[in-house]
Amino acid sequence: MLVLSKNKCLFILSSPKVPTYKPLSPSSLHYHFQAGNQENLSIFKIIPLISLSSVSLFVPSIPISMSKTPITRTLRNGTNSSTKPSEITPTKRKRAAKPKISSKNKGESGGIEDIEDLLKFNEEEIAEIRGSLLEWYDKNKRDLPWRRLKDDDDGGERKAYGVWVSEVMLQQTRVATVIDYFNRWMLKWPSLYHLSLASLEEVNEMWAGLGYYRRARYLLEGAKKVIEEGGSFPRTVSSLRKVPGIGDYTSGAIASIAFNEAVPVVDGNVVRVLARLKAIYANPKDSVTVKKFWSLAGQLVDPYRPGEFNQALMELGATLCTPTSPSCSECPVSVQCQALTLSRQGGLVTDYPLKVVKAKQRNEFSAVCFLEISESQNLVEDTQKTRRYLLVKRPNEGLLAGLWEFPSVLLGQESEITIRRKEIDKFLKASFNLDAKKTFKVISREEVGEYVHIFSHIRLKMYVEYLIIHLKGGSKLLQSAPDEGSMIWKCADSKELSSMGLTSGVKKVYTMVQQFKENSLTAAPTQDTKQTKSKNSLTAATQDTKQTRQRKKR
Known part of the structure; x- marks a missing residue:
């Protein structure tokens, strides 16, 4: 035992x-x-x-x-x-x-x-698994755009580029979501060279909504590095590992699928399949266990069709050997599955691999200020053309690095409105020289609502306010000075704001404010409406007075 x-x-x-x-x-x-x-x-x-x-x-x-x-x-x-x-x-x-x-x-x-x-597959198992899995894959593989890429006259470099983009996008993201992003990406940057000419701003705009924006930055940095070093796409795992952002999994996928190198790939789907094939009840995140899974995958990879086999293994985990509802009756390798064999004695296939308890998300709180700068001093004269919205860029390191957001301040805990506004005022004064007593006039300041945004490790509760200001004569926002560590900012109109590559959290805040403005306009009567109602009231009163006088004469 x-x-x-x-x-x-x-x-x-x-x-x-x-x-x-x-x-x-x-x-x-x-x-x-x-x-x-x-x-x-x-x-x-x-x-x-x-x-x-x-x-x-x-x-x-x-x-x-x-x-x-x-x-x-x-x-x-x-x-x-x-x-x-x-x-x-x-x-x-x-x-x-x-x-x-x-x-x-x-x-x-x-x-x-x-x-x-x-903890090894014998020769008979290897032959059976390879044959059965490839036969199943050939008949059942999904028709995905990155799988349609052919080996052109460029030696497979465009295919390698497409595989790279797709594999990076597919990390932490569902296939159905990735398809549209992949098609738009390849249309705009059809080759590594085209991508190397892009700016981080453009890449982030294209990536907006996929999350984990560091992946997009690594794609851009990797493309620039390859082009700077001669422009030839690396063809082996060892050379691919030298490109920024390319790790063991991505290098194995590119090398095997695009260049036919007989190397394994191991992702969450592959781990699940291997854990069930060998009934390995182990922590899949443990470093030594991970090495064992890479070893098992290396034993199985087909030397003649490594790319197709690796995709077949991942496809099996994604479509049949799922975490909670595996379709064992349709599985091409069920005969070799030890977890299935043990399930006939009272166990469960889904016991494998070991379920790791995720770390509890920490709670954070933030005051977000949707700041509108108006050229007019009152809302009646204000128009869309005269409104600008303040955006700030996050630091180049850390969560959502280098992305645009509305001015915000992290709070130590849940706070009252007076404390939140005080913290926002401090931030605006220190970062932009915005002082309510000296440099601007508050036209309107209202609470919009709350929104909880979930990250993988953070539960962020945002308190959103809508602040409209008018800069006093001669007052200006502090200019950006990145070299001095000052806040990088810009003002955008509504059209530009709608087209920017904003994160899903920032987009949600923007949508909340727009909905708040629409509701406010519906609930609050305009000046013209007030005047019309007043005239109608006066007319009605005059008519009542005339009727009363006529009765008295009678």
Whole structure:
């Protein structure tokens, strides 16, 4: 039996009193034996293998023989061929004595070599998985725009560029969403050279709405670097890894799909498929576990069709071997799936891989000021043409680096309106020389509402206000001076604001303000309406007076 303890060691347990083992469920790590208890167990090996915070590797139903005479087993159902399943009865678990660590871990039957074999695919499995998976992929692959790219006369460089763009976009983003972005991107920048001529502003505008904007910046930086160094697209994993923003996964995808290099790729979909094929109940985020998945993927990759095989493996995880509702009856590699085999004994395929509890999002609070600068001193004379809206650029490092947003201030906690306005006033004065007593007149200041924006690790609650000001004669906003660390800003009209590549959070704030303005106009009567109502009232009163006089005369 293989069990991993909290001290990151794999224990191989055996006992002459325990001829059979009952397969364990990943959700319950109790020991079940036909006879005896844990105190009778002798520890033959303690081998560091895969580290985890609790349980790293769990290989149920595959006991290891520690003697030279192999034990006859039916590994598909995890029971001894000489023992009926009904004869296996669990006993109460007792605390095991602290094991003694053996320094001998090589060269004996049942040593490291045997354990490593359990974490490898044999030649028969490899051949069956390759054949079945590629046959399934050829018949069922989705028709996606980046898969239509052909090897042109440029040696596959345009295909490599398209694969790069698509793979970066697909990180943390659904395929259905990416298709439109990919088509528009390739239409505007059809080659690496065209992209290298773009500005970060243009790239961010095209990327707006996809999130994780650092990906877009890395694409641009990578394109510029490749063009500066000769313009030839790197063709191998080792050379691709030198390009900014290209890591193990992206380099493997480009090299295998575009240049036919027999290298693996491992993403979340691949991890799930491999974990179920080998019934690996391990933390998929653990660095040592990740290396094991890369090793398994490397064993399987087809040397003749590496790109198609890698895409097939990812396609399987995305369409059939899904996290919560796998379609095992349609799976082309279900025969080789150990998780499916174990599920027939009461477990669940979805137990694999180990579900890692996500870190709790921290709460943050922000006061956001939608600042409108009007050339007129009153709202009646103001028009769309005379209105400008203040935008500031975020720092070049950190969350949403280098992107435009409305002026905002982080708050230590949920705050009252007076505190929020005080913090905004401080920010405007320090950053733009905007002082209500000296440089501008407040035309209107109103609360718009609240909005919660969710990042992967942050839950940001934004309090939005709408501030309209008129600059006093001669007053100007401080000019941007990036070299001095000053705030970079610009004023945009409504047309420019609508066309900018704003993040989804900033767009939401803008939409909230526009809706607030429309509601305010509907609820509050205009000056003309007030005058009309007044005239109507006077007319009605005059008519009533005339009628009263006529009655008195009668």
